[in-house]
């Protein structure tokens with residue numbers, strides 16, 4: 003039982019990361035019918051942006067002398083997280099504006115290949131040795147860096163399960179962001195416009211919806227969520243390097259497909275299910291299976307239910 | 321301004337090598353109903369789509385309310401008072417009836433006015449009122465057609481482009497739609513109406529154009545075309 007609960011905690015912690023990243027895939031797919039393969043790398047950039055921002059605002063480790071107070075910790079962690087979300091939001095905007103928009107009316111494959119190109123640009127661009135040395139060393143280069151401790155880790159043991167404030171805060175922030183997004187998509191004028199654009203962007207234009215602006219904001223939102231995921235993840239698992247977005251991105255993509263690509267609630271559920279599945283299978287069998295789970299899930303979904311869990315039922319009348 | 325709300329000259333559209341419009345010129349006088357009729361594939365839908373920028377014309381100029389709008393995008397035209405109920409209805413089947421209507425008023429800010437116009441539409445089409453919180457994908461084809469017309473009215477357009485608004489409707493509903501269009505026209509809105517139901521369209525229209533394989537083949541008042549032997553033979557099934 004204890005083991006079961008421990009896996010639950012770990013699975014949720016990983017699953018919320020997948021869910022946050024999967025939302026970006028699914029939203030962009032919704033409005034552009036494009037798999038944005040660079041999205042996993044935006045998640046990576048989010049972690050690095052947090053890394054640099056921590057340096058710039060002078061995040062002091064919990065073991066500094068004197069240790070940072072609760073107020074200082076909170077303010078700096080917030081600045082780092084929000085700052086990274088803004089930076090990645092801007093990055094997402096630029097990627098859409100300059101890489102994808104010029105190809106909007108070309109064959110679908112052209113944009114897909116461009117997405118892979120943008121992904122390589124970020125992955126390998128970040129592996130270059132630093133061109134700038136001050137105030138930050140950028141690009142970071144290929145060797146892993148350690149993400150600074152934004153806050154002191156407090157571990158607890160509840161019913162024999164190891165929990166930390168990292169897990170709890172990460173979970174709460176992720177859930178808050180997902181609820182916020184759910185609200186935006188289903189309760190605001192922008193969200194209705196976004197759903198209209200994803201159903202039929204030409205007709206959306208006939209309603210007076212500025213389609214390009216909606217698409218830009220969709221990238222901004224999705225990328226900001228990926229950045230938040232990058233920070234939450236890096237706080238618990240602080241080793242970051244330019245290629246670590248690749249695997250996380252692939253898994254989040256699987257989560258989006260599992261939930262039904264294009265479906266916002268689907269991405270959330272898909273992420274959580276995938277995180278839990280990985281954790282339970284790896285926990286009860288062999289941990290070396292962990293990375294195989296996602297791809298097994300992908301194959302199963304495509305075989306059994308290609309539309310995914312929340313895939314749109316086609317009710318089109320002609 | 322020349323009294324024309326819309327002036328189109330030499331509009332050409334190519335679909336990758338196929339010339340769908342070969343230089344269409346037409347005008348919609350302010351406050352009038354202009355009908356555009358023609359056989360299947362003549363280019364009627366293409367004309368409307370080029371006007372509302374669902375597609376980009378190859379050449380030609382479009383003036384709307386005296387302004388050259390040739391380079392504007394769809395949403396900018398809506399902001400200037402053009403609405404288009406497209407062929408195939410263009411209902412957002414993933415959204416509710418209410419959300420579809422609200423999107424029709426996307427650029428308006430007057431909440432009270434929007435609610436009043438929605439109520440007006442519900443009164444015109446009571447079935448939509450019954451279905452207002454239902455996902456539009458569950459509506460019948462005819463109900464979707466009514467929603468498309470109602471939604472186009474929600475932006476309070478000055479010019480309304482309609483692509484076969486009576487398609488697939490039961491006779492009484494066709495009557496109702498034409499009645500609604502007459503009222504809309506009497507309230508001062510200009511209409512550019514594409515219709516298979518040429519008889520009804522010509523009766524309503526002040527002026528009409530006949531399109532044939534991408535060219536304007538004939539024009540005149542609605543009555544003139546109704547009386548024309550060629551039109552009677554080709555489009556009124558006589």
Ligand SMILES: Nc1ncnc2c1ncn2[C@@H]1O[C@H](COP(=O)(O)OP(=O)(O)OP(=O)(O)O)[C@@H](O)[C@H]1O
Nearest residue numbers: 335338340358359360361362363364365366367407
């Ligand atoms: N997307 C497209 N690609 C290629 N050709 C097209 C496309 N859309 C229309 N066409 C062609 O352009 C011509 C005009 O089509 P359009 O849809 O404008 O006709 P229409 O007058 O509206 O006909 P209908 O009464 O059947 O609706 C047709 O020959 C059609 O085959």
Ligand SMILES: [Mg+2]
Nearest residue numbers: 364365366407
């Ligand atoms: Mg047509």
